Amino acid sequence: MTTSQHKIGSGFGARSTAGEVLDGIDLSGKLAVVTGGYSGLGLETTRALANAGAHVVVPARRPADAEAALAGIPGTEVDELDLADLASVAAFARRFLGTGRPLNLLIANAGIMAAPERRVGLGWESHFAICHLGHHALVSRLWPALKAAGGARVVSVSSAGHHSSPMRWDDVQFERGYDRWLAYGQAKTANVLFAVRLDTLGAEHGIRAFSLHPGAILTPLQRHLRPEEMVERGWIDEHGNQADPDFKSPDQGAATQVWAATSPLLDGLGGLYSEDCDIAEVAVDEGEWVGVRPYAIDPGEAARLWELSENLTGTSLG
Template identity: 50%
Template structure:
């Protein structure tokens, strides 16, 4: 078990993807990056490929993905939609049948603060996309992850997890009124709990899992927000340009990608797992302050993680062996 205690690392809140990846050689390794064709995910996918990895980017819009990644060698795009179980299964089977181990799985795709929607099974859309889709993908790729002998699964969570824990009595907002931010917070808590439960199951097979907050970066993830909502976050200066104060969590896109890349490649994390990270380090526990550095206790609670895993097994019909 790894505890939420900071470790010695040469990086900090202002570190960039290029700084984290300097000297990293991933030649011969296979990585899968969801959301790898826009925002932070695009930087992650390109950084891994530039370090020598073969990178697969599953995409709901393959044409857009190929255009975004056209200038990067070593990246392949395939169709996949996190809300469609059959498409996840088809992508996973394609990777596993290829016979090459998967060393890195970066679950970066996601949606934020969307209007109420549901998947084909009736599950709330943000939870279904951000958690259940990635749960299915990880289970589908499990044989290839184990075959790597030393693999890492990275769940890109958010400081937004501090908004809400998982409401196991009504995850899908059947009885309570839908709140897009509560739903988002719940899904990001689920990302962190997923890493806790996955790491417990995978560490004996050489698969470690981490979750993280990338920082506040204004990307296409904010496409469902109004101009007034964006203004309320105070992420823009008087000229309408993004503020950059890494220590306060406001980062460039290259800084936003750094922690995920650090979790994926850092030798400092060898023999560790199941922790929530930010600013290229293991994050402290946040006791109560919403919107501040650290992880809420409910997002690393082992009992909650097991409860979520069991429910995910029931709802998807999938698990790992």
């Protein structure tokens, strides 16, 4: 498979911060939507984009919490959105489109990790529904605003967790036994495939899409893990302090998604997976969770997922 999935020498790396990535980039007059933009990496992403001049809309399942988290960050606004509820997605999109504003950047940042088995929406497995299907429906419904921007980027926040599972076409919804880490892994693969297909469909409209691994960071994303689990994995010590020296700070963790959303080095490119503020290489060693697995950037897999997602959500690009 011929691919542009190769490093391009961005000049940034694993320890670069979101602020450093945006140094010298003026986002004045640009409008961004950041899902989950009031906690963890999302909050740092919102802060960085706003500091660079963008106006940032933060759709939130808990609007009051979002208002409190964003207090003091100028150029932000909060609206209500529950990615697990297609009616909520549709309502948010109607309100946004009703303002008549073009959408320059959409960062699909919200998600869950290693959650207990839960069914949401129309009986969907929660990781697949929240991390992928909700964002698929959101982008589809906001398509007119993305097209109106005359050049937009959509960034899908995936993870190295995609290495743990390709799409499980014979049991996407985990109806024959549940594994929370495999469910997370499949959802993160879906995030990559979503960007691959979206870029193919959007390029003619000036809409380019990217996905990424932000790195390992201690954030509220770990809310479903017991402290003992994180100690066993070497993430924290027995006192709850970060123990893994390779973990990034939230500001460093937000850098790759900010880079994917704004870097001029990516002009004319799309459908690519990034890590450490550069395009990632295709993974060749299945034992190391570095780079992107071939199944996650396969155009055929991406088209198959897109068709399934349209059928499940009842949405299509307008």
